[in-house]
Amino acid sequence: MRVCIILPPAPGLFDQHTNVPLGPLYIAAVLEKAGVDVELISLLGHDIPAFWPRADLYAMGFTTPQAGAARGIMELIRSQYPDAKVLAAGAHVEYLVPETLAMGFDAVLVGEAELVIHNVIHDLPDLSKIYYGTPHHNLDLIPFPARHLLPQEDLYNNAGSVFYGSQHDSHVASIMGSRGCPFACAFCGNSPLSQRLRYRSAGNILAEMQSLVNMGITCFKFQDDSFTIRPEQVIALGEMASWTFELGEIVVRMHTRVGMFSTEIVHALKQLGVDLVAFGIESGSQKVLDLSDKRISIGQAEEDLRMAHDAGFRTLGLFVFGLPGECEETVDETIAFWERNKPYMDAAAATVFVPYAGCKIAEHPEQYRMHILDHDWNKYWIVRKDTVIALPYDVSFQQMMDLRRKAFGALAELGYAKPEWEDDGLGELSTDS
Ligand code: B12
Numbered sequence: 419m420r421v422c423i424i425l426p427p428a429p430g431l432f433d434q435h436t437n438v439p440l441g442p443l444y445i446a447a448v449l450e451k452a453g454v455d456v457e458l459i460s461l462l463g464h465d466i467p468a469f470w471p472r473a474d475l476y477a478m479g480f481t482t483p484q485a486g487a488a489r490g491i492m493e494l495i496r497s498q499y500p501d502a503k504v505l506a507a508g509a510h511v512e513y514l515v516p517e518t519l520a521m522g523f524d525a526v527l528v529g530e531a532e533l534v535i536h537n538v539i540h541d542l543p544d545l546s547k548i549y550y551g552t553p554h555h556n557l558d559l560i561p562f563p564a565r566h567l568l569p570q571e572d573l574y575n576n577a578g579s580v581f582y583g584s585q586h587d588s589h590v591a592s593i594m595g596s597r598g599c600p601f602a603c604a605f606c607g608n609s610p611l612s613q614r615l616r617y618r619s620a621g622n623i624l625a626e627m628q629s630l631v632n633m634g635i636t637c638f639k640f641q642d643d644s645f646t647i648r649p650e651q652v653i654a655l656g657e658m659a660s661w662t663f664e665l666g667e668i669v670v671r672m673h674t675r676v677g678m679f680s681t682e683i684v685h686a687l688k689q690l691g692v693d694l695v696a697f698g699i700e701s702g703s704q705k706v707l708d709l710s711d712k713r714i715s716i717g718q719a720e721e722d723l724r725m726a727h728d729a730g731f732r733t734l735g736l737f738v739f740g741l742p743g744e745c746e747e748t749v750d751e752t753i754a755f756w757e758r759n760k761p762y763m764d765a766a767a768a769t770v771f772v773p774y775a776g777c778k779i780a781e782h783p784e785q786y787r788m789h790i791l792d793h794d795w796n797k798y799w800i801v802r803k804d805t806v807i808a809l810p811y812d813v814s815f816q817q818m819m820d821l822r823r824k825a826f827g828a829l830a831e832l833g834y835a836k837p838e839w840e841d842d843g844l845g846e847l848s849t850d851s
């Protein structure tokens with residue numbers, strides 16, 4: 419049995435080459451463990467191959483703006499092997515099953531795939547149209563991502579970019595310590611199927627980190643949605659890290675939700691080698707936060723930035739432009755937030771709101787007083803400069819583009835542009851925020 423997993427290109431990323439998603443690597447690991455012969459082909463920053471290897475199953479996971487590319491790849495494979503079986507999975511397909519099948523895929527796998535991929539293999543060549551994954555309740559039972567299937571130079575991000583300037587000479591591995599997020603921000607494309615928060619044990623996470631350290635990778639980017647949501651987990655991880663690694667041996671970046679940072683976890687984060695703490699702040703306008711169901715306050719965001727900064731961490735604020743209620747006044751409030759918090763916010767990055775299928779705004783735009791202007795998925799990059807996809811009711815397209823220029827211009831003026839961003843006021847924006 420041979421399975422070929424393909425990573426479709428992501429031309430909207432500044433550095434698509436090393437931004438390999440973990441999902442397909444986990445599935446490759448599960449299949450290998452079951453004795454399946456797995457080939458992983460990354461088209462992230464690579465040319466489309468002239469010749470595809472023969473496989474019993476071709477499988478692709480993709481996000482929304484990659485959907486067109488994924489379809490093109492499927493057609494190329496079929497032009498070489500007309501009877502090829504091609505499976506679609508990943509974030510995009512969840513709410514668009516009929517559409518994905520209509521694109522020509524043989525089957526769609528919805529949600530987390532570890533517990534259902536065996537059924538797909540078992541059914542070959544007579545696949546069902548839909549396979550529903552179930553969230554794994556014991557993440558420790560999942561093998562570590564099959565990083566060995568890709569060349570090292572495809573896997574590890576440049577640490578200078580991930581850590582906003584520090585750690586220039588190293589490479590950084592993505593890692594996930596938990597899955598799921600119990601919140602329901604209106605703009606978020608996360609799956610409600612995996613809303614239940616699940617953790618790996620501290621020992622399991624550290625074993626993966628140790629295996630990477632053994633390969634010379636000492637920088638880590640935790641991709642968890644809210645790394646600090648359960649303080650006892652962070653404390654256990656920090657304590658075990660202090661037994662496993664020398665102080666300073668590893669460097670970590672993590673991301674969390676405003677309201678989930680406390681002095682209680684500071685020591686543990688230091689034990690874990692945390693250098694950069696990223697907060698999903700989204701907007702400097704309370705009105706925008708409330709209209710987007712964010713359920714955080716501007717005061718909390720400022721307090722968290724200060725607390726983390728004063729505890730000795732570098733802080734990164736992540737923002738989204740163009741959420742419900744965005745207008746001149748809210749952009750001004752956000753710019754004022756950046757100015758006010760500059761002493762505590764070491765880095766900031768912003769993206770533009772894109773209404774991915776399944777997020778509450780895309781499902782009920784009228785409730786959020788938003789127009790959705792375009793359903794061409796190829797444009798659904800959060801980093802495009804030439805358009806906005808969603809428009810608040812009371813703002814014209816031109817006003818929105820002007821506000822966008824103003825917001826990103828201010829970010830650059832405040833010194834928050836990354837060196838690799840283009841210097842045109844809009845910048846390349848954040849591609850790997
Ligand atoms: C980390 C991350 C990134 C990183 C990836 C880097 C890295 N080295 O890991 C970066 C910053 C590059 C990134 C970029 C983008 N991302 Co992103 N990203 C995430 C994030 C936070 C975690 C992904 C992850 O590792 N999850 C853990 C794994 C285990 O879960 P998973 O990815 O869902 O995979 C499971 C299933 O989907 C399925 N599956 C996935 N792939 C495959 C493949 C096969 C063959 C099979 C069978 C199954 C399968 O099985 C997996 C295991 O259970 C998610 C949010 C989230 N919490 O998931 C957003 C998310 C996936 N990203 C999103 C988006 C939109 C993007 C961008 C398009 C943004 C942009 N720049 O315009 C780009 C696209 C780049 C790309 N290559 O796809 C959206 C997707 C929404 C949508 N409808 O498409 C999400 C959900 C964020 C959000 N809340 O809106 N991203």
Ligand code: SF4
Nearest residue numbers: 599601602603606643
């Ligand atoms: S934006 Fe963050 S906190 Fe909100 S639902 Fe998405 S992952 Fe959870």
